[in-house]
Amino acid sequence: MKRKASFFVILILSLSPFLGAVAFAQVQVRVRVVEASNVGSGFDSSLRDLHDQLGSLFSFSSYRLLKDESVSLPSNQPVSLSIPPERSLELTLMKQHRVTAEIRVKITRQGRELLTTLVRLAPGRSVSIGGPKRGEGTIIVALSRP
């Protein structure tokens, strides 16, 4: 009887990684929309990490936080949120490999697809999508996983 019980325990333990892969949890993604410009200087303290990352590539003097939102992505269900200027950001969790999540990112304007990309996000890693102009600034959408 004991041996039978231990057999099932071993069976369940050996299958648990597969079961975990099948029933994975939702993925939290932080979306920050920032207006970067060379007008003025300074940045919000919550944008320090972004400033450090982008500072090696761009020389913006000012970073202004326009939107900071955390979204929970269920598997294969798109989650949309509006981002300036008049655009829509759609995030879909496509796959999850251990801790790395594959997320499809779509930026649309009035239903028209402007950009589609597939990114792999691990916790602590971020991806920034930037370029669209807004006045004298440039819009940067930073996606990161807490």
Next chain:
Amino acid sequence: MKSECSSVSKLLDKYFDQEVTPEERSLVEGHLPDCPACRMALDSMQNLRILIKSPVEEAVEKETFPWVWEKIEKGIQRKERLGLWDFLKSWLDVTPLLKRKILIPAVAAAVILILITAPLLFKKTTSYPSLSVVEYVESETYNVMVYELETPQVTVIWLFEGPEEELSTS
């Protein structure tokens, strides 16, 4: 005579069981015709043997021991109807010699399996992003450039607007 009778009577059991030496046999057989007491003792031994032996022999001859065969057959059938768990149990309950024979290859196989799977199981998750964070980018509107730096870990998708897009956003 009395002393001879007493020594012969001690030999009667052996004589009856035909375990006496030729000298003892001649001594007993020389004494018996003259001694009714010893003859009587020998006769009672003979009668006792007949009394015990014949019913036992008769019972053994008649008995076919069917219950023994039934028991054996049931045992064989039980062995043939082994369930999955009994099969595994019987497979695991091997002799110590066989256990050793199985144990060594099993341990070797387990070690090989661990060596193969360990790098996959314990691979640092950062190794996945190190391949490429951006799998693909598609845009009909923008010219796209992807910047990926490992130190510091920076991934930027930069969109270069065309004249049409710039007009529409302004």
